Amino acid sequence: MTTPDILTAAALLKAGKLVAFPTETVYGLGADAANKEAVLRIFAAKKRPKNHPLIVHIADIKQLSLFARDISEDAMKLAMAFWPGPLTLVLPKQPHVLPEITGNQETIAVRIPRHPIAKALLEAFQGGIAAPSANQFTHVSPTTAGAVFKELGQEVDMILDGGACEVGLESTIIDLSKGTPRILRPGMISALQLSHCLGKEVHYLNEVSTTRAPGMHTLHYAPSTHTELLSATEIESRMQQHHDATALITHITPSKPLPAWLKVFSMSNQPEQYAHDLYHTLRMADQAGFSHIWIQTVPSDPTWDAIRDRIQKASGKKNA
Ligand code: TXA
Ligand code: MG
Numbered sequence: 001m002t003t004p005d006i007l008t009a010a011a012l013l014k015a016g017k018l019v020a021f022p023t024e025t026v027y028g029l030g031a032d033a034a035n036k037e038a039v040l041r042i043f044a045a046k047k048r049p050k051n052h053p054l055i056v057h058i059a060d061i062k063q064l065s066l067f068a069r070d071i072s073e074d075a076m077k078l079a080m081a082f083w084p085g086p087l088t089l090v091l092p093k094q095p096h097v098l099p100e101i102t103g104n105q106e107t108i109a110v111r112i113p114r115h116p117i118a119k120a121l122l123e124a125f126q127g128g129i130a131a132p133s134a135n136q137f138t139h140v141s142p143t144t145a146g147a148v149f150k151e152l153g154q155e156v157d158m159i160l161d162g163g164a165c166e167v168g169l170e171s172t173i174i175d176l177s178k179g180t181p182r183i184l185r186p187g188m189i190s191a192l193q194l195s196h197c198l199g200k201e202v203h204y205l206n207e208v209s210t211t212r213a214p215g216m217h218t219l220h221y222a223p224s225t226h227t228e229l230l231s232a233t234e235i236e237s238r239m240q241q242h243h244d245a246t247a248l249i250t251h252i253t254p255s256k257p258l259p260a261w262l263k264v265f266s267m268s269n270q271p272e273q274y275a276h277d278l279y280h281t282l283r284m285a286d287q288a289g290f291s292h293i294w295i296q297t298v299p300s301d302p303t304w305d306a307i308r309d310r311i312q313k314a315s316g317k318k319n320a
Contacts, residue, residue, distance in 0.1 A: 005160060006117070010124035012157050013038075018045060020134040020148045021121050022162030023113040025086045025171050025187070026141035026279070027148045028057065028131030029156065030121075033067075039100045039130050045155035048137040053103035054130040055088050055171075056110050059122035067108050067128055069094050074198050075176045081197045084114035086167050087189050090175040101130050107177045117162040133170060140221050140286070140314070143168050143279045150283075168276040169306050175205065186306040188275055220313040221279075223286035227293040229315040235296060244291035249281055252296060263290070271303045278307065282314060 009019045016038040019030045029045060031038035033056045043050055056067050061079055064071060068091035075089055093108035102108050110128075113119065122129060133141035135151040142148045145161035172187030174194060181198065182205040183191055194202040225247075230238070235248065243261055251267040251274055258264065265281050268274045285293050295311045298304045 003120075006120045006124050009121055009158050009160055010126075013121075013125050013129065016041075017157035018042065018155070019121070020145075020152065020156045020159040021118055021131070022115050022145070022160060022165060023057075023118045023131075024115045024166045025113070025169060026143055026165055027134040027145070027159075028055075028113075028118070028129075029134035029148075029152065030057070030129040030131040032125075033098070033101060033128035033130040036098055036100055039098055042130065042132060043100075045152055046132060046135070046137050048132065050100070051103040052132075052137075053105060053107075053109060054101050054132050056097075056101060056108060056128040056130050057118065057122060058110060058112055058128050059119060059126075061112065063128065064091075064110060065094075067094055067097055067110055068092060070177075072176055074181055077197055078174065078176075078194065079112075082189055082193075083112040084119065085112070085189065086114075086171040086187055087111060088171045088173040088185075090173060090177055090184065092177050107175070109173060111171055115162060115166070117160050121160065138220055138222055140223060140279050140282050141170060143276075147280075147283055164276075164280070166276065168279060169310060172306070174202070186309045188272065188306055190302060190305065192302060221310050222314050222316065223282050223293060225286050225290055225293050227282075227295065227315045229295050229297060229311055231297050235294060238294075245289070246292040246294060247285035247288065247290045248294045248296065249285060250296035251298065263288075271298075271307060274298070274304075275307055278310065 012019050013032050016035050020027055031042050070092045088109050088111040090107050090109045097108055134148045135141050143165040145159050148159050167188050172189040173185040175182045175184050181202050184205055191202050246262050248262055249265045251269045298307055
């Protein structure tokens with residue numbers, strides 16, 4: 001990535017245009033967080049309901065107080081430990097923050113990404129960049145520039161290509177705006193890591209919430225092909241019958257020959273590598289013309305929490 005590209009992208013953002021850029025998690029669809037029309041273009045491009053708030057990306061921790069207030073000791077500890085990186089903090093918002101960004105809520109989500117292109121863009125732009133994942137609402141988030149183009153094509157004024165995203169799943173979101181910190185969305189920074197950092201147990205927000213957290217829809221991060229989450233036993237019994245062409249996404253190497261109608265997409269049995277590959281694999285399977293996608297359930301160990309969350313949502317299941 002050359003500096004002229006970064007400067008062009010920053011100038012486009014200043015002019016109220018949309019720029020898609022890589023982060024270490026997934027690609028974001030960026031707009032100037034201080035420009036209402038630009039922010040509204042994000043919602044139009046993604047066909048996203050206006051009450052779904054956006055994450056504001058910043059370059060430096062010094063900018064946090066420009067967007068958030070009442071920044072607690074817990075928030076500072078997490079920011080110091082995990083930024084730049086795949087963690088989003090939800091905090092009380094500063095009064096001037098556009099209601100279009102926060103979905104009219106009193107809180108704001110902020111993160112400092114660590115991808116070098118995201119960092120360079122934020123430094124050149126010198127302001128907050130509001131950016132959701134660069135996909136159509138409810139679709140799988142893009143982890144390559146090509147996937148952004150397929151999702152948003154002409155809707156975006158520039159796409160910065162930073163190759164495949166390192167983490168591959170969206171950031172962990174933690175709400176620090178209330179008394180007890182709560183994880184709104186699991187990510188590859190785990191509950192255990194957050195608990196260690198804060199010196200107290202941090203839990204997921206499980207109950208139905210009034211905050212509009214991501215993926216609280218039953219169907220989110222979803223391919224267009226009919227997708228199911230199945231245990232090894234369920235897959236075994238389905239293989240006894242004939243099915244239309246089906247993709248099987250699994251981290252287990254099949255021990256016996258498979259029927260011709262079943263194509264295996266092999267995943268790693270290590271959560272980091274599985275997370276890195278998941279969305280790309282879902283896209284490949286989705287575009288290959290299968291009638292069904294089956295995803296094999298993953299281990300119950302907490303290091304798989306974020307992956308389990310996304311494959312449940314890809315298959316429209318909340319509590320599988
Ligand atoms: O890794 C990521 O977080 C990526 C990259 C681009 O940074 N972004 C991302 O954005 O996943 P998005 O919009 O697809 O998901 C962010 C979610 C939204 O769905 C929204 O519900 C939640 O963050 N969110 C934003 N502001 C919030 C707030 N004030 N309270 C609760 N949830 C909030
Ligand atoms: Mg998204």
